[in-house]
Each structure stands twice: as structure tokens, then as C-alpha cells.
Amino acid sequence: MRVAVVGGGISGLVAAYRLRRALGETAELILVERRDRVGGILRTVEIEGEPVDLGAEAFVGRRPEIPELMRELGIEEQLVHPAGKRPLVWSEGFGHRLPERTLMGIPAAAESVAGLVDAATLAMIEAEPNRPLTWVAGGDMSVGELVRDRFGEKVVRRSVDPLLGGVYAGLADSIGVRAALPTLAAALDRGAASLTRAVSEALPPPSTTPVFGGLRDGYGVLLDALRAAADVKSEIGTAATRLARTATGWRLDPVGEVDAVILATPAPVTAELLRAVAPEAADLAAGIDLASSAVVALALPADTALPDNSGILVATGEPLRAKAFTLSSRKWPHLAARDVALVRASFGRFGDPAPLSWSDDELIAAAVEDLSTVTGLDIRPLHAVVQRWPGGLPQYAPGHTARIADLRSATADLPGLALAGSYLDGVGVPACAATGTKAAAALTAQLG
Numbered sequence: 001m002r003v004a005v006v007g008g009g010i011s012g013l014v015a016a017y018r019l020r021r022a023l024g025e026t027a028e029l030i031l032v033e034r035r036d037r038v039g040g041i042l043r044t045v046e047i048e049g050e051p052v053d054l055g056a057e058a059f060v061g062r063r064p065e066i067p068e069l070m071r072e073l074g075i076e077e078q079l080v081h082p083a084g085k086r087p088l089v090w091s092e093g094f095g096h097r098l099p100e101r102t103l104m105g106i107p108a109a110a111e112s113v114a115g116l117v118d119a120a121t122l123a124m125i126e127a128e129p130n131r132p133l134t135w136v137a138g139g140d141m142s143v144g145e146l147v148r149d150r151f152g153e154k155v156v157r158r159s160v161d162p163l164l165g166g167v168y169a170g171l172a173d174s175i176g177v178r179a180a181l182p183t184l185a186a187a188l189d190r191g192a193a194s195l196t197r198a199v200s201e202a203l204p205p206p207s208t209t210p211v212f213g214g215l216r217d218g219y220g221v222l223l224d225a226l227r228a229a230a231d232v233k234s235e236i237g238t239a240a241t242r243l244a245r246t247a248t249g250w251r252l253d254p255v256g257e258v259d260a261v262i263l264a265t266p267a268p269v270t271a272e273l274l275r276a277v278a279p280e281a282a283d284l285a286a287g288i289d290l291a292s293s294a295v296v297a298l299a300l301p302a303d304t305a306l307p308d309n310s311g312i313l314v315a316t317g318e319p320l321r322a323k324a325f326t327l328s329s330r331k332w333p334h335l336a337a338r339d340v341a342l343v344r345a346s347f348g349r350f351g352d353p354a355p356l357s358w359s360d361d362e363l364i365a366a367a368v369e370d371l372s373t374v375t376g377l378d379i380r381p382l383h384a385v386v387q388r389w390p391g392g393l394p395q396y397a398p399g400h401t402a403r404i405a406d407l408r409s410a411t412a413d414l415p416g417l418a419l420a421g422s423y424l425d426g427v428g429v430p431a432c433a434a435t436g437t438k439a440a441a442a443l444t445a446q447l448g
């Protein structure tokens with residue numbers, strides 16, 4: 001039994017690990033990864049001698065996938081939770097409290113966004129339940145189109161965009177309601193008479209469980225444990241270039257013949273690899289847009305008087321270049337104990353690839369200037385590291401859910417092929433891990 005997993009990000013590593021558990025030690029598993037390291041968008045580096053994540057730095061802790069994996073791999077002592085501080089939203093020259101009780105920034109009541117938006121917008125939100133709502137059951141539209149019409153532009157730019165910018169490097173106008181906010185789409189499908197009503201129905205009940213989790217020494221610990229447990233033959237620094245069917249299985253260039261293959265690659269790469277074997281699926285994958293982003297990790301003197309917030313998100317349209325700051329030393333108690341204060345500045349929203357083309361010095365200068373602006377502090381980094389993520393985040397545009405359902409059925413009649421990745425069921429690390437598990441289970445069922 002010879003199985004190839006293409007793509008060594010979290011989706012591919014989890015797929016390889018699950019295959020090893022299911023197929024046993026005799027199966028030959030080959031991990032094909034284009035870069036010279038595994039992890040994809042998970043990357044931990046050392047800054048001032050301590051590990052720091054430059055890609056994802058957290059996961060939704062209310063989902064089971066990552067804590068379960070950590071338990072299975074014996075690294076559960078690495079699980080950490082944020083201190084529970086709230087972020088601010090930077091808008092019109094001030095840091096405002098991030099609205100509470102919202103669904104991805106969409107409020108269920110005007111009071112949530114009081115202080116962040118003007119009186120006319122508050123009046124519009126209050127009056128919204130009295131205006132007839134048109135929503136086609138089973139349909140879709142961008143989050144921006146829906147929220148702008150019901151609650152106004154300022155709610156879009158100051159409350160929704162900053163959150164979608166964090167999750168998808170997207171904008172309310174590039175992200176669809178059904179894929180990003182399935183519980184909201186379900187409430188609208190059920191006939192909620194207003195957006196206010198639909199958000200109230202879709203909001204999860206208040207809970208004291210921490211929303212997020214992380215790894216004390218960074219995602220690198222999880223990557224190492226997965227790779228060791230998967231016991232793969234690693235083809236690192238090798239790009240898969242072509243996939244074709246054979247009489248009994250698959251031929252994957254440059255690896256050779258395999259019985260089965262999991263494509264855990266970004267959507268455009270998956271599209272190219274599927275082109276010859278499933279052209280319709282290739283077109284569907286190729287139609288998914290991507291957003292690029294960059295992270296500047298700053299190590300500051302430990303006594304830098306950062307605000308007592310987990311981060312500062314930036315409303316769209318503000319005269320800043322960064323879209324968000326994670327005040328890591330405030331957000332995570334385990335980082336507060338370090339000898340330096342850590343801040344991550346994030347750049348890049350869908351449709352604005354400019355920051356990717358800036359030099360490291362320009363990105364660092366923009367991070368320092370913008371952080372000075374939003375904190376009012378004289379920011380003097382001891383150390384700065386730049387990481388670019390070109391095309392790192394797929395956009396879940398209106399119609400994305402239907403596109404993925406079509407893509408899955410267009411590959412369903414190809415035995416020995418399974419898909420995983422961040423463009424399928426959610427961009428978050430737990431959702432990616434779940435696609436790896438699902439792909440491995442599908443292949444295992446076929447391979448017996």
C-alpha cells in the first residue's frame with residue numbers, strides 16, 4: 001500500500017497521521033511538500049530565544065479537533081488559553097471597545113455598537129425589525145450587502161470588516177453569509193423577519209468556556225508530533241506537478257505510482273493537479289479567490305506600556321496600513337512572563353495585495369508607526385521578523401458552500417482520491433484538521 005499526501009500544512013499532516021493510524025505501520029506514506037519545511041501557514045520561529053508563531057497563533061478551543069489531537073499525541077500539557085481580555089477597534093482616531101454579543105461583528109441590538117457608530121446608524125439598527133426583509137431561502141449574498149442594507153455602512157466598516165479581516169483577510173464584501181455564518185443563514189432560511197431577529201437566533205448562548213486555545217511553545221510542537229506519529233517518507237522541497245490515473249491507481253509526478261492520493265494543497269494548486277482527471281472540479285477549485293497577508297512580529301522592551309487589551313483591530317477606511325495588532329503579551333498569560341513584550345502587526349486585506357510587495361524595512365516601519373499611532377507610545381523594537389503569506393487565505397465568497405458541494409460531487413467517482421484543505425469547510429486550523437481526518441477516513445474506507 002503506497003499513499004501520497006500532497007501538501008504538508010495542517011490539513012495534510014493530519015491526513016497523514018490519520019492514515020497511519022488506520023492503515024498500520026506497513027503502509028508506505030509519502031508526504032510531498034513544495035517548501036523546505038512542513039507546516040504551511042503554521043510556522044514557529046525563535047525570537048530572542050523563545051518560540052513565536054508567525055502564522056496562526058490560536059484555534060477555536062470550543063471545537064474538539066485540536067485539543068483531541070494534542071491528547072492523542074501526548075502534548076496536552078502544551079494547551080494554553082488567552083487571558084480573556086477584549087480587543088479594541090480603532091476607528092476615527094480612537095480605540096473603542098470591540099462590540100459584545102455580535103455574530104462576526106453583526107449586532108443583535110443597537111446598544112452593542114453604541115459609541116462605535118453614530119446616532120443615525122443606531123436609529124437605523126433600532127428600526128430594522130420594522131422594515132420588511134427579503135431573503136431567498138437557500139440563497140446567498142455577501143455579508144457586506146446584507147449588513148449595509150439593514151444596519152448601514154458604518155457597522156460594516158467598523159464592526160464586521162475588522163473581524164472578517166482577521167479570519168479571512170477578507171472584507172464583508174468578499175465573504176458570503178452562508179459559508180461564513182451558517183447559523184445566520186439557517187435563521188434567515190427559517191424565515192426570521194429581520195436581521196436583528198436572525199442574529200439573536202443565531203448567537204450561541206453565553207458561555208464561560210474559553211473561546212480560543214493555543215500551544216505554549218507554538219504550533220511547531222504540534223507539527224513535530226504529527227510528523228513523527230505519521231511516520232511518513234517526506235519529500236520536502238518537492239512540488240507535485242501532475243496527477244494522472246493508471247489502471248490500478250494513480251501516477252503523481254515526480255513521486256511515481258501510488259494506490260491513493262490526498263490533495264491537501266491550496267485551491268489553485270488543487271485545481272492544476274485535478275485539471276487532467278476532473279476538469280469540472282478543477283474549474284470549481286480555480287474559481288476560489290485568495291487573499292494575501294503579511295505578519296510583522298515585534299519584540300519590544302518588556303516594560304512597554306501596551307494597553308491592557310488582547311489586540312487592536314482597525315476599521316476599514318482608516319489612514320493606517322496595518323489591519324490589526326495582536327498584543328500577544330497581553331493576550332496570552334504564558335507570553336506575559338517573557339523578557340520582551342510581543343506584538344504581531346497584520347497587513348493585507350482581500351483586493352489589496354500592496355503590503356506583500358513592500359520590503360521588510362517598509363513593513364517593519366509601517367508596523368512601528370501604526371502601533372505608535374494606536375497606542376500613543378514611542379515604539380522601539382528590539383527585534384522584528386517579517387513573514388509574508390501570499391494567497392494564504394481562500395475567500396468564502398457568496399455561493400462558496402454550493403461550489404464546494406459541486407466540487408465534491410465532481411470528484412466523487414474518482415476512487416483513491418480525496419481532498420483536504422482550508423478552502424473546503426472553513427479556514428480555521430480546527431476546520432482544516434477536520435478535512436484531513438475526513439479525507440483519510442474516505443480513503444481508508446475505500447482501501448479496506
Ligand SMILES: Cc1cc2nc3c(=O)[nH]c(=O)nc-3n(C[C@H](O)[C@H](O)[C@H](O)COP(=O)(O)OP(=O)(O)OC[C@H]3O[C@@H](n4cnc5c(N)ncnc54)[C@H](O)[C@@H]3O)c2cc1C
Pocket residue numbers: 006007008009010011012032033034035038039040041042054055056057058059060238239240241264265266269293294295389392393420421422423427428429430432
Ligand atoms: C497570517 C494568518 C494567520 C492565521 N491565524 C489563524 C489563527 O490564529 N487560528 C486559526 O484557526 N487559523 C488561522 N489562520 C488560518 C489557518 O492558519 C490556515 O487556514 C491553515 O493553517 C491552512 O492549512 P492548510 O494545510 O489547509 O494549508 P497550508 O498551510 O497553505 O498548506 C498547504 C501546503 O501545500 C504546499 N504546496 C503547495 N503547492 C504544492 C505542490 N504543488 N506540491 C506539494 N506541496 C504543495 C504548501 O507549500 C503548503 O505547505 C491564519 C492564516 C493566516 C494567513
